[in-house]
Amino acid sequence: MGPSKINARSDLALPQLIPSSRCLACDVCCRFPEKDSPLAPYFTAEEIRRAIERGVSPERFADPNGGRIELIPHPYSEGYVCPAFDPAVNGCRIYDHRPLDCQLFPLALMWDPCRRTVLLGYDRKCPFVLESLFSEALFGYGRSMAARLESDEMIKRLGAHPGLIGAYQDDVMILTPLTRLTEALTGRPTGMGARPSPEAVGLTPLADADRPLFESTLKWTRTELSSHSWPALMVWKDHLQYYWTILDRQFCLFARYVDGLFMPLPPMGETLTPEAVRHCFDRMDSMNTYPAISRIENLDGEQVPTFDAMGLVIKPKEQEYLYERDALVRLTGDRYKTKRWACNRFVRDHRNDPVRLEPYRSSDLDDCLELFDRWKKQQDGSGPSSTNREEDRMMLEDAASAHRRALENFTALGLTGRVVRLGGKIVGYTFGYPFRPGIFCVLLEVADREITGLSAYLYREFCRELSGYATIHAMDDSGLERLRAAKLSYHPSKILTSYIATRP
Ligand code: SF4
Structure with a gap:
């Protein structure tokens, strides 16, 4: 639907972002996988008239008063094309008279998922957008187009053709809600009643397909805090819904939970500005009932002075533990x-049993879930070797879904898993992932507590296999004394503190 063009003359109503040379070399616009694609361009009555005058068949328009054009099979390839598209020259036959819908591309006008707010965003199917995500030009253009779309003239034009506002698309990076246009279309003042959705404050849901984008932003941080990794975030997806946006050329990750919205990581980009941080807090405050919920978590020690200088309140959160693999x-x-005694005891006790440490397979899922339940009972007060502490119990409840997510999605998350079989039965499992060059993160471990020395044996043997890594990262202690003591008992070579920043 974009500006594929044959001739250079331009009397367009809207300025164009992408250089023509890029569009002419691209094979995304004006082509669609299905005949009834909801992304087929929308033509108003006037635009239909102009298209017909320039040779597009009237039969391609089901409703002469306005609607989406009927697509035709691609003459040389699979899929469908707009009838105004000329595949021979990769251009639009009616370029100077193409509809507003096409002029807007790669911007997309769409409803939020609840159909309450009109959003303006960038379609990430456009390769130019993907390459320019951190450029000010992209956002400057977006802001100027948002202002234009909120003008009286545009609101009148769009109000007469609400079909120009498409359904929500999850591959659009949301830029901003269009509040005046929303009010004109819904007849309802915005900012009243229910709290806005994250999409309605300009945040885009983080999808699995966004992993490369997220990981590309890690080049801007040197932190060794384990929270700065995809698997560590994604195992908590049952409790946290993640959203992102780019503010002042910073990738900003947000997490929504039952109490509100916070940032699990500080913004990541080339140069962090106080404006970017202020915008982040403004977004959170607009979603949260209590400003105290708005916070940025997982600052590392090096970042503290920067956030401190911005007048934020900094408090320590948790500690993380790293070890020399060789020592473990x-x-x-x-x-x-x-x-050593625990490992030796386990080996001695089971010298006549077939003990095997094996790669985890999908078929081990049920046995591992059963083991987790048994292990949980052993810890939460309902089993014989329980710890019976309220905070441990709460953590175990939360951990159940994280373990299930890791066990079910280990391949997609990039996890390496091992199980210990004793007499053919799974009695322990552990998962981890490569974190940074030379550092491997152990994400989770479960070992039947009634088998003496099993936990120490599993940890040692897993580390033994990780010969390509000098450092083992055991992640954080969740603020729990028991976990802290367990992690300290392995004598970390490095302890990192993470911090939380809030507004005063
Ligand atoms: S009208 Fe032109 S620019 Fe729009 S989809 Fe059709 S061929 Fe592409």
Whole structure:
């Protein structure tokens, strides 16, 4: 639907963002996978008249008063094309008279998922948009077009053709809600009643397909906090819905939970500005009933002075633990005496049993879930070796869905998993992932607590296999004393503190 063009003359109503040379070399616009694609361009009555005058068959318009053009099979390839498209020259036959819908591309006008708010965003099917996500030109153009679309003249034009506002598309990066246009179309003042959805404050849901985008932003941080990784975030998706946006050339990740919206990571980009941080807090405040919910989590120590200088309140959150892999495998010296004893005891107790450490397979899912339930009962007070603490119980409840997500999606998340079989039965499992060059993160581990030494054995043997990594990252202690003691008992080579920033 974009500006594929044959001739250079332009008397368009809207300025164009993308250079013609790029469009002429691209094969995305004006082509559609299905005949009844909801993305087929919308023509108003006047635009239909002009298109017919320039040779488009009237039969392609089901309703002469306005509607989506009927697509035709691609003459040389699979799929469908707009009848005004000339595949021979990769251009639009009516370019100077193409409809507003096409002039807007790669911007997209659409409803939010609840159909309450009109949103303006960039269609990420456009390769130019994907390449320019962090350019000010893209956002400057978006802002100027948003202002134009909120003008009286445009509101009148769009109001007469509400079909120009498409259904919600999840591959559109949301830029901003169009409040005047929304009010004109719905007859209802915005900002009244229910809290807005994250989409309605300009946030885009984070999809699995966004992993490359997220990981590309990590080049801007040197932190070793484990929260700065896709698997560590995604295992919590049952509790947190993630959204993102780009503000002042910073990738900003938000998480929505039952209490409101917060940022699980600080903004990531080339140069962090106080304006970017202010905009982040404004977005959160617009969604949260209580401003105290608005916060940026997982700042590392190096970032604290920057956020401190912005007048934010900084508090420590949790600690994270890193180890030399070699030390965890060898377990030599007095300080590892207990761990060594535990491993030896496990091996001795089961010298006549077939003990195997094996790669986790999808077919192990049910056995691992059953083991998790047993392990949870052992810890939460309903089993014989329970710890019976309220905070542990709450953490275990939350952990259940994270474990299930890891077990079910280990391939998609890029996790390496191992199970321990004892006499053919799974008694322990562990998962982790490559985090940074030379660092492997152990994400989770479950070992039957009634089997002496199993946990120490599983950890040591998993680390033994990770010979390509000098450092093992055991992640955070969730603020729990018991976990902290367990992680300290392995003698970390480095302890990192994460911080939370809030407004005063
Ligand atoms: S009218 Fe022109 S620009 Fe719009 S979809 Fe058809 S061929 Fe493409």
